[in-house]
Amino acid sequence: MKLLHKRIIKDGVVLPGNILKVDSFLNHQIDVELLIEIGKEFKKRFIKKKITKVLTVEASGIAVATVTAINFKVPVVFAKKDHSHNQDNQLYESEAYSYTKKQPYVMKVSKKYITSDDNVLIIDDFLANGEAVKALIDICHQAKCQIAGVGIVIEKTFQPGREKIEKFNLHVESLARISKMDNGLVTFL
């Protein structure tokens, strides 16, 4: 997605440790014009799938998932993060590891909002180590729903995320695929 590539080059900040900060337009301050185009692009890429629900995880996935859900005219569900399992049989729970916060966390979704009748589009802002998306896939498996695909805004192709997801034979679409971030410069695949 050209508009996004341009914006990453213009306003993305590369920090040591392969960190890409997109705080100024995607996950602290959000440029709503760009966000609307991202929503339209996901609609275009998954237009043939009969999506019934968009699933993401709080917090930075919510805005992107919401505009995507608006385009598909379906509800959006966001998984909540917590530090402990609570063995609540009303909830699907899955554990993931946060490389940013260097600690594990538990993702939770009420069983009421994802059911075996759903065809779910999983959306997230980043795909790097794939921990968050893997936990969302696990929740879908627990719910025995269909997974229409996985839509990612920014993927770091040099990290193992995509490989982990493709094991599940899923349709993955990333709007920007970054293959390298050397000396503060971003290279797209």
Added chain:
Amino acid sequence: MKLLHKRIIKDGVVLPGNILKVDSFLNHQIDVELLIEIGKEFKKRFIKKKITKVLTVEASGIAVATVTAINFKVPVVFAKKDHSHNQDNQLYESEAYSYTKKQPYVMKVSKKYITSDDNVLIIDDFLANGEAVKALIDICHQAKCQIAGVGIVIEKTFQPGREKIEKFNLHVESLARISKMDNGLVTFL
């Protein structure tokens, strides 16, 4: 806002301790059609203000603030929550108490995204004890920006939130004002 009143009566669940669960349409699963109407309603109520930015706090404020910002064609900024102050001079920080989680937390906003040139509309899903909104106001005061107003989806008028905000002489708009929740029944003001 009639559509919202109807939805709260139909799908809101009143729990002991004056808790209103709106998980099925507002803050776990989100009905995007209702959300779009909420965004339009905030636009209508603050149409005369020259808003430059919408400010909220993660996580459940993000979807509502995003659609509101889309209506005003301005960026949305969401404050991040953390457990500790980090004395970072790039950040505005304000402490708030979470009655849900029974612990204090620190709200953080990068100084880059709210400046003295801004006219900020503060948006949140709930107003009860007013802790989150008070911290967002404090961040605006630190940034020396104008505050155009405060937009709330659901207000519990029997809790002290509005009183705390009105001390600052601000224009507050709530789309649903609940005065009582007795025996599982919601009464609007």
